Amino acid sequence: MSCDEETDRAVCGALEAQLAGVAGQLLLRSEELVAAQLRVVGAIGSYRAVPPSEVRPSAHRNVVRVVAALRGAEHPAAGAVEEDERETGRRRALQGIPSADVLVAYRRGIALLRDEFLRAARAEGLPADAALVGVQRIWQVGDRYSNDILAGHRKTGFDLVHREGQHRRMLLTRLLEGTMTTEQVVTxxxxxxxxxxxxxxxxxxxxxxxxxxxxxxxxxxxxxxxxxxxxxxxxxxxxxxxxxxxxxxxxxxxxxxxxxxxxxxxxxxxxxxxxxxxxxxxxxxxxxxxxxGRMALRLAVADERELGEYLHARYVEPVSAESATGEALLASVETYLSRRRSIPEAAAALSVHVNTLRYRLARFAALTGADLQDTETAFEVWWALQYRNLCGSPM
Incomplete structure (x- = not known):
């Protein structure tokens, strides 16, 4: 039965009087009920690091709001109440309490007050319909303010993540640019x-x-x-x-x-x-x-530009002048060197016959005078080709 739907004012008045009587008993036991909430909340692992003095104001507000709800009265300053719960959520976020634990703690506190209401209702002999209305009002309190707690927690959590991200980016930039002392870095x-x-x-x-x-x-x-x-x-x-x-x-x-x-x-x-x-x-x-380790020689090629230009002029430019076949000759030599100077492996990689590759290598030797069987010469040619790759092809 709901007094919002009931047309018999006398019946509604009696129900409200019964609920108000039980609410008054709960209010008289407020310190006891606050202490009981502290115990159930303290049993949650993450809350063990939160001093009871931090939880007590919330537990006391729960008693006051449940009593007001049972009496059918709205809280006189709803906006302030919602802000209280958002502040609770913010504080728990700053204390590192997960949002799921915050919600569990709040629900457990409200559930305890519901159970205490039902005990008092039975002791007073309240009818079942009156007890049901009381339970509904208590859960409405829980639903309403749990959303405010979570909203405060989420916003603060987001702000913390954002600030931590900014701190990390700033620290990373300063570390990489060398603008911090070692002591500053450690701190x-x-x-x-x-x-x-x-x-x-x-x-x-x-x-x-x-x-x-x-x-x-x-x-x-x-x-x-x-x-x-x-x-x-x-x-x-x-x-x-x-x-x-x-x-x-x-x-x-x-x-x-x-x-x-x-x-x-x-x-x-x-x-x-x-x-x-x-x-x-x-x-x-x-x-x-x-x-x-993987780039050592190529870094040297990039750094030694004068040497690269000399070797390029000696081993690449004479071949590049052969406009019809120059690119094919240079690609063949580079593949040959990268395949450990193995003609069969290089020919397979180039998808050409081994005799074709032999002809190209011979043509390269004729144009440059390079003996690719000589290790030192082969290394010079490799250097020239890497310099060509570094600076763009053709040059």
């Missing part, structure tokens, strides 16, 4: 695993087909579980400081320059190396994860 890196007596790996990644956010997520996947994971967007690329090198190859057209290990005081220099490795790898058409 700012509390909780991120950054310590003085440890080495780290630094990387910079780029992809023509992925935006920095997608690129960052792919790096997180490739990095896997780490003690230190500091990954974020950096000037259109993605960058990271990790406790271990990346072992999994990133998906797609991603190129990663990886440098390390390096201590905290040398992270800026390691990032400069990672950037140099990345840019060299892209210019040479290399993908995946590249480190100094």
């Amino acid at each position: 700012a890196g509390v909780g991120l695993g950054l310590v003085v007596d440890r080495d780290y790996w630094v990387l910079r990644a780029r992809s023509a087909g992925s935006d920095p956010v997608t690129l960052t997520r792919e790096l997180e996947r490739a990095a896997g579980a780490q003690d230190t994971v500091l990954i974020g967007a950096y000037r259109g690329d993605a960058a990271a400081v990790l406790s271990r090198p990346v072992t999994a190859e990133p998906a797609g057209d991603i190129t990663v320059g990886l440098a390390g290990p390096a201590g905290l005081s040398r992270l800026g220099g390691a990032f400069a190396e990672a950037t140099r490795l990345l840019e060299a790898a892209i210019r040479f058409g290399r993908g995946g994860v590249v480190d100094r």
Whole structure:
């Protein structure tokens, strides 16, 4: 029975009087009911770190609101009440209490008050229909204010994540650009695993087909579980400081320059190396994860421009002048060198007959005077071809 639907005012009046009587008994026991709520909430694992004094005001508000609801009265300042619960949600978020536990705690407190209402109702001999109305009103209180608690918790949680993300991005940028002292890094890196007596790996990644956010997520996947994971967007690329090198190859057209290990005081220099490795790898058409071991010779080619120009003039330009066959000759020589100077393997890779390849190699030798069986000469030719690849083809 609901008094909102009942036309017999006398019956409704009697029901309200019965509910008000039980509500008055609950109010007299408010301290006892607050203490009981503290016990059930304290049994939730995450709440053990929350002082009872932090929970007591919420428990007391629960008693007052349940009593007011049983009496059929709206709270005199609904807006303030809702803000109280949002503030409760905010405080629990700041204390690190998960939203699910916050909701469980609130529901348990309301359930305790419901059970106490039913005990008092039975002791007073309330009719079943009056007890049902009372239970409905109590649950309406729980439904109404639990939403406010969760709203406050969610907003604060979002703000915390946003601020943490900003902190991580700022710290990553300053680490990579070398604008922090070691002491500042350690202080700012509390909780991120950054310590003085440890080495780290630094990387910079780029992809023509992925935006920095997608690129960052792919790096997180490739990095896997780490003690230190500091990954974020950096000037259109993605960058990271990790406790271990990346072992999994990133998906797609991603190129990663990886440098390390390096201590905290040398992270800026390691990032400069990672950037140099990345840019060299892209210019040479290399993908995946590249480190100094994989790029050492090509970095030398990129750095020694005067030598590269000399070798290019000696071994590439005479062949490029053969406009009809020059490109085919140079591609054949490069494939031959990359296949350990094996004519059968190189011919198969080029999809040509071995005699065709022999002719091309002989033609290259005639134009340049290079003996590709001589290891030193073969290395000079390789250097010239890599310089050609670096600077563009044809030159």
